[in-house]
Amino acid sequence: MKNIVVIVGSPRKNGNTELLADAFIEGARSVGNTVEKISVIGKKIGGCIGCNACYRDAEHRCIQHDDMEDCYKRLSAADIIVIATPIYFYGVSSQLKCLIDRLHNPIRSTFKVKKLGLLAVCADESESVFDSVITMYRSVLSYFSLADGGVVTVYGVPEKGDIAGNPKLKAAEEMGRGI
Ligand SMILES: Cc1cc2nc3c(=O)[nH]c(=O)nc-3n(C[C@H](O)[C@H](O)[C@H](O)COP(=O)(O)O)c2cc1C
Numbered sequence: 001m002k003n004i005v006v007i008v009g010s011p012r013k014n015g016n017t018e019l020l021a022d023a024f025i026e027g028a029r030s031v032g033n034t035v036e037k038i039s040v041i042g043k044k045i046g047g048c049i050g051c052n053a054c055y056r057d058a059e060h061r062c063i064q065h066d067d068m069e070d071c072y073k074r075l076s077a078a079d080i081i082v083i084a085t086p087i088y089f090y091g092v093s094s095q096l097k098c099l100i101d102r103l104h105n106p107i108r109s110t111f112k113v114k115k116l117g118l119l120a121v122c123a124d125e126s127e128s129v130f131d132s133v134i135t136m137y138r139s140v141l142s143y144f145s146l147a148d149g150g151v152v153t154v155y156g157v158p159e160k161g162d163i164a165g166n167p168k169l170k171a172a173e174e175m176g177r178g179i
Pocket of ligand 1: 018
């Protein structure tokens with residue numbers, strides 16, 4: 001069984017992203033995986049400033065001492081990482097982007113992750129809203145030679161809780177069971 005880390009990138013507690021992530025987690029746990037959730041809520045994670053100090057430091061420490069230190073530890077133990085994000089201006093949330101950009105750090109070469117997954121939600125009634133995030137996801141898979149653990153997207157959910165009863169929650173649960 002695998003150690004899965006789900007990064008929930010919405011700053012809205014119990015929002016649509018978190019409910020979709022929870023459905024995935026339920027499925028993944030039901031077949032014996034260990035699943036840990038990292039939420040951006042309450043975390044202080046500054047954006048990468050491109051100084052590359054982490055490349056020069058023997059222990060790849062970042063000059064920013066914030067909650068990313070804990071994230072590096074938790075992510076390094078993951079066999080599978082699942083990114084869950086609301087769409088913000090056709091991209092991932094800014095909070096999640098800060099976390100992702102801080103992986104521009106050679107510490108990532110110590111990670112054992114072999115597979116990624118993607119969960120995303122948006123307000124508009126169009127699947128095409130996810131195009132840019134899916135392109136980014138596929139580029140990351142290819143660049144890091146990671147396996148695709150699946151993608152579940154849910155459009156038409158603007159308000160907190162709109163996702164309740166959406167059949168895609170079942171799809172996320174299935175993705176969790178099969179990953
Ligand atoms: C800053 C911001 C930007 C957004 N940009 C988009 C967008 O480009 N397209 C879209 O369909 N929805 C957009 N939305 C709506 C969110 O994706 C939607 O409300 C989603 O359900 C939020 O997920 P959450 O409940 O997990 O926070 C945006 C919302 C915010 C707050």
